Amino acid sequence: VSIDLTELQGVFFEEANEHRATMETALLALETQPGDRELLNQVFRAAHSIKGGSGTFGFNDLLRFTHALEGLLQLLREGKVSLDATLADLLLRATDVLGLIIVATRRGEPQPDSIDALLAEIQRATPKPAGAAAYEAPKATVVEVDDSEPAERPFRVRFVPGPHLFRQGMDPLLVVRDLVELGEASDVAIDATELPDLDALDPETSYLGWAIELETTRTETEVRDVFAFVEDSSLVEVSSADAPESSPDGTMAASDSERVEVVVKHRSGPVPSAEGDAHAVQRVAKQAPAAERSTVRVDTAKIDKLIDLIGELVIAQSMVTAALDDCGPAGAGARLREAVLAVDRNTRELQDRVMAVRMLPIGSVFNRFPRMVRDLSTSLGKRVNLVIGGEEVELDKGMVEKLADPLTHLVRNAIDHGIETAEERREAGKPEEGTLHIVAVHQGGSVVIEVSDDGRGLALDRIRDKALKLGLLPSGVEPTIEDLHQVIFAPGFSTKDQVSDLSGRGVGMDVVKRNVEALGGAIAFSSEVGKGSRMRIRLPLTMAIIDGLTLRIGEQVFVLPLVEVVESLRPTSSQYQTVLGHGEVVRVRDQAVPLVRLHDVLSVKDAETDPLRALVCIVETRTTPVGLLVDEILGQAQVVVKTLETNYHRIEGVMGATILGDGRVALILDVQAVARRAAASGSSERESLYGAAGRAA
Amino acid sequence: VEPTVLRLEGSVDVRVAKRFRDSARDHANAGGPIVVDCSAVARFDASAVQILLALKARVEAKGEAFVMQSVPERVLTLLELTGAARALGIREAAAGPLSEGGPS
Numbered sequence: 001v002s003i004d005l006t007e008l009q010g011v012f013f014e015e016a017n018e019h020r021a022t023m024e025t026a027l028l029a030l031e032t033q034p035g036d037r038e039l040l041n042q043v044f045r046a047a048h049s050i051k052g053g054s055g056t057f058g059f060n061d062l063l064r065f066t067h068a069l070e071g072l073l074q075l076l077r078e079g080k081v082s083l084d085a086t087l088a089d090l091l092l093r094a095t096d097v098l099g100l101i102i103v104a105t106r107r108g109e110p111q112p113d114s115i116d117a118l119l120a121e122i123q124r125a126t127p128k129p130a131g132a133a134a135y136e137a138p139k140a141t142v143v144e145v146d147d148s149e150p151a152e153r154p155f156r157v158r159f160v161p162g163p164h165l166f167r168q169g170m171d172p173l174l175v176v177r178d179l180v181e182l183g184e185a186s187d188v189a190i191d192a193t194e195l196p197d198l199d200a201l202d203p204e205t206s207y208l209g210w211a212i213e214l215e216t217t218r219t220e221t222e223v224r225d226v227f228a229f230v231e232d233s234s235l236v237e238v239s240s241a242d243a244p245e246s247s248p249d250g251t252m253a254a255s256d257s258e259r260v261e262v263v264v265k266h267r268s269g270p271v272p273s274a275e276g277d278a279h280a281v282q283r284v285a286k287q288a289p290a291a292e293r294s295t296v297r298v299d300t301a302k303i304d305k306l307i308d309l310i311g312e313l314v315i316a317q318s319m320v321t322a323a324l325d326d327c328g329p330a331g332a333g334a335r336l337r338e339a340v341l342a343v344d345r346n347t348r349e350l351q352d353r354v355m356a357v358r359m360l361p362i363g364s365v366f367n368r369f370p371r372m373v374r375d376l377s378t379s380l381g382k383r384v385n386l387v388i389g390g391e392e393v394e395l396d397k398g399m400v401e402k403l404a405d406p407l408t409h410l411v412r413n414a415i416d417h418g419i420e421t422a423e424e425r426r427e428a429g430k431p432e433e434g435t436l437h438i439v440a441v442h443q444g445g446s447v448v449i450e451v452s453d454d455g456r457g458l459a460l461d462r463i464r465d466k467a468l469k470l471g472l473l474p475s476g477v478e479p480t481i482e483d484l485h486q487v488i489f490a491p492g493f494s495t496k497d498q499v500s501d502l503s504g505r506g507v508g509m510d511v512v513k514r515n516v517e518a519l520g521g522a523i524a525f526s527s528e529v530g531k532g533s534r535m536r537i538r539l540p541l542t543m544a545i546i547d548g549l550t551l552r553i554g555e556q557v558f559v560l561p562l563v564e565v566v567e568s569l570r571p572t573s574s575q576y577q578t579v580l581g582h583g584e585v586v587r588v589r590d591q592a593v594p595l596v597r598l599h600d601v602l603s604v605k606d607a608e609t610d611p612l613r614a615l616v617c618i619v620e621t622r623t624t625p626v627g628l629l630v631d632e633i634l635g636q637a638q639v640v641v642k643t644l645e646t647n648y649h650r651i652e653g654v655m656g657a658t659i660l661g662d663g664r665v666a667l668i669l670d671v672q673a674v675a676r677r678a679a680a681s682g683s684s685e686r687e688s689l690y691g692a693a694g695r696a697a
Numbered sequence: 698v699e700p701t702v703l704r705l706e707g708s709v710d711v712r713v714a715k716r717f718r719d720s721a722r723d724h725a726n727a728g729g730p731i732v733v734d735c736s737a738v739a740r741f742d743a744s745a746v747q748i749l750l751a752l753k754a755r756v757e758a759k760g761e762a763f764v765m766q767s768v769p770e771r772v773l774t775l776l777e778l779t780g781a782a783r784a785l786g787i788r789e790a791a792a793g794p795l796s797e798g799g800p801s
Contacts, residue, residue, distance in 0.1 A: 005712050058708060058740065161743070166711040171742040176779040188780035190750070198722050198751040203714030208747050210780065 008169050011297065012053045013106045016062075019046035020102065021367060024095045028370045031088055037077075043091070044073045045228055050098070052178075052229060054105075056171050061111045062101050068119055069094055072126045077222075081127065090121055092371070152183060152215045154241035155223055160191075160209035162233030167204055170230055176210050179226045183216025213241060300397065303357055310351050311545070311640035317347045318637075318661030355545065360400045362440045362449070363391025368404070369411055369438060376415045383422050383433040384415060390440035395447055399519050399539060403449070406512040410451040410535050411438065413509075418455030418533050428530065430454070446521075446563060447541060452534035458527040460484050485525045489513040517672050520546070520561070520655070522620070546641060548668060550634040550660065551617065553599050554607040558630075559639055559658060559668040566618045566625060568633055576611050586616050586627045593618055593627045596678040598669075601653065607631055621675040628674070637661070641668060653677050700730040700762070710742035717745060721752040731756050736767035746781045753785060 026042040033039060051066035053059075072091075075081040100112040157179060161172040180188060191209035195201070216223065220238055227236045324340055366388050377384040395403070419425075419434035426432055440449045460481065467473045467487045479487075491510040516523045521539035540546060540563060548559035549568075567588075569575075575587045576595075584595040595616065599607035608614040608631045616627040639658035644651060655670035703724050709717060724731055733749065741749075753763040765787045768776065776782040 056710075056742070166714075166742075166744050171710070173741070173743045173746065173775060173779045173781065177775060180778050185778075188778070188783075190746075190780045190784040192747070192750050192754075192784065195747055195751055195754070198718070198725060198748075198755045201718060201748065201751050203718040203744060203748065204711060206743060206747070208743060208750075212780075 009057055009106075012057060012169060013102060014297070016050045016053060016102050017099070019049050020095055020098050022046045023098075024092065024371055025367060027088060027091050027095065028374065030083060031374075034083055040073070040077055040083075044070065044077055044225075047073055048225075049229055050102075052174060053169060055174050056169055059105050061115065062105050065094075065098060065101055065115060065119060068122045068126070069098070072122055075126060081125070087125060090118075090125055094118055094122060152217050154186075155212075155214045155216065155220070156237075156239050156241045157212040157214060157223065158209070158235070158237040159212070159227065160235040161206045161230060162235075163205045163207075165206045165230060165233060172206060172208065172210070172230070175226060175230055176212065179212060179214065179223070182218050182223060182226065183214050185212055185214050187211070187213040209235075298357075300358075303354075306354055307358065310347075310354050311642075313347055314351055314545075314638070314640055315659045315661075317344055319663055322661040351545070355396075356394075358397045359394035359541075360397045361391055362393050362395055362400055362403070362447070363388075365400055365404050365407060366391050366438060366440075368408070372408070372411060373415060373436060376412065377419075380415065381421055382415065382419055384419055385433050385435045387435060387437045388439070389437070393440040393442055393447055395539065395541065402515060402519055403537075403539075406515045406537075407438070407449070407451065409509075409512050411436065414451060414453040414455065414533065418453040418457075420456050424456075428456075443538075447539045449537040449539070450534060451537075452532060454532040457529040457531055457533055458485075458488070459529060463487055485527065488525060489523070522672075545638055546668070548637055548639045548658070549617070550637055550666065551615075551630045552632040552634055553602065553630050554604040556604055557634065557660065557664055557666040558598075558602075559637075559666050560617060560619065560628070560671065561655075561668065562636060564619045564671045566620055568615055568617045570613075570615050571611055573612055584611070586611070586618075588618065588625075588627075591625070593625050595627045595629060596675065597629045598674070599629070601674055601678050619671045619675075621672055626671075626675050626678075628671075639666075639668065698729045700732045700764070701727055702732045702734050704734040704737070706737040708739045708742075709745040710740065711744040714744040714748065718748050721748055725752055725755045728759070728761070730762040731764070733763075733765045734767055735765055735769065735772065738769060738772050740772060741776065741781070746776070746779075746785070749785055 023043045023046040026039045026046070030036060030039045030043075047066050047070045051063060051070055054062035054066060069091075072081070076083055076087075081087070097112060097114050097118045101115060103109075104111050159172070159176065159179075161170070161175070165172060176188065179185075189211045191211060192207070194209065195207045201207070214223070220240065223238050224231075224236070227234065230236070320340055321344060324337065369388065370386055373384050373386045414436050419436065420428065420430075422432040425434060435454050437450065437452045439452075440447060442448075463484045464473070464479060467479075467484070467490070468475060470490075472487050472490045473479050473483060489509045489512075513523050516537050516539070519539055521537055524536045524538075525533070526536070527533040540561075547562040549562050549565055550557055550559050552558075569586075569588070571586045576584070577587060577592070578584050579592070584597075585592040586595055587593070593616075595611065597609070598604070599609070608629075611629055614629050614631055615633055617630055617633070618625050618627050637660070639660070641656040642658060643656050644654060648657075651667075653670055653674045654667045655673075656668045658666055658668055660666050701724050703721065705717075731752065733752075749765070756763040763786070765785055768782075768787055773782060773787065776785065776787060
């Protein structure tokens, strides 16, 4: 088996990013739980892990940086340095720079300038006997500062790396080096008794073992920590050389056959617990890597191919079902029908399972917010309590990734525009600390994400004034609250007179809305002056398969996403009205719903043009419900969405295509875009029609 | 007998371990003493060390000499710290410049 270095490095970089994120999360948690040793250990292990990998691949800048960081963290763990706000801030900035270094290293780009300045800061924060030694001089000498320094203790360490350690990107030499650097090694002996003859030697299997006699001031736990990342797959024995041997198995004098037995025993299961309580915490923490190993990293392209194939299978399956139906009750045997039903069930389940592979918890996006909220609120002199909920709610991977930007913008907005300063809040009789909620929940077949704050809310009069000035609202008519809430999604709209550093940059609300709509979702805003604002994003679970309403217009079949359809009806003559100078509406329970003739918008010939003989599907759009005129509703079906961009080219008003059970291709309509297009082709007067219709309600 | 010189370059680690093993085997099969020229080595990892140890064992079993030469200081430090230098029989003198010659 040859090892693909690029692939290994790819895994390393992904893991390095995860470790970096872990560091950040744990550091933030430490601010509220400063005494939590396990959190500190998490930070340390993460730094140590990145350091180990960067050493293996020879990424020297990364190695230098994480080495320095690790030195400082070690002192924190030993209680020689205490974690105050300044140091917490330094460590957080260090994780930022670490992120930059990882990116630069991955891309082979020059390292960020900030690296040296921050290294100097880290070293200043690391008091002397400290990080033991700079990386260039690995032979650490422990400087005895005063008599209160703990005395050196001899340890006997036995380390037999697991056979597959190389394949995990680990180098036992570096582990041994890290161990030896903890103190003075009086003896480091390689045990090569397992090493086969050159002919039989598998170059990717580890055969060596080490026996080390070490004098160090460190504790046994610290000595064991060196093996934190190899312990699961390796044999590690640490014993105090002062103490008598507990069993002959633990000594190097044991015979080879005994030794092998011990190795096998330890490798096949977790290391049996022989430690006291002091070790319990550490063991708990070690469970995680073991669990991680039961996961497999798979290229998303492979999963997508699989999903694509399942999609084809679903289509083929529905064709079989349709063919069977065509045969009539007598045309096919009961056994065949049963078999087809069974295949159908299994296909659906297979589809669900494969789709589940692509699902990621939304927490992977939410994770960034604690840090962001902390930094932003500090820079604005505000106090914000962030409450996150529903991190475990899962969404399609592609959607989770694309949600990051819009959500970030909403959170920024909430802190920048929404939540007031502590003084303002006090004057308003509110608690000084504002609260920002980011919550995800499952609701039916979709996921709803809410970003809400208890800030000042939106001043509607200011929105109206600004919107009128920008020409975003028709003049002369009093806009409804709904209209005003929609205005904030218009391009170029911002209520702050001065464009702030924060939300003034990057995407505006219009882009947020477009991003959400591109994911097949919808966004709604509500606000109450003095009480706060709420953004509500509704998203489908996946974009690959939707529940659709199949309908006929002329000779053509189209699909409407079911989630957008409110109701369908055949209008009576009393419900159908034309509004002079505006267009047609259908009156539904006292609300005037503008009518969009789909056959016009889509240029379909031979369609039913008389609304009283056709059907109206009422769908939700961002401003108001809209009635779509169609000839006939054929039924409901789960359809596999195929993008037109890949196979043809993008068509405005169409979100994709699908193949129906009878083999026909049907276009899936993008309701929002159809409404936009209808509004545009209906000239500006139709735009105001929506407003007029809304008010008529 | 003129020793066979096995010249190593760059990072000798698990990425090149298979090639290194094959080359080490070929050199060992040629018979005679072996000099491993490490002057151009950037680093060894444990996979390289174990191949060197297996090569040393093979050569010495035939009563021939195995010498590692011109190990750069940085590389030597790691080998010394981890006990590999001793196991491979690298002496202080071996860190000196390589004497000319020998097929590679």
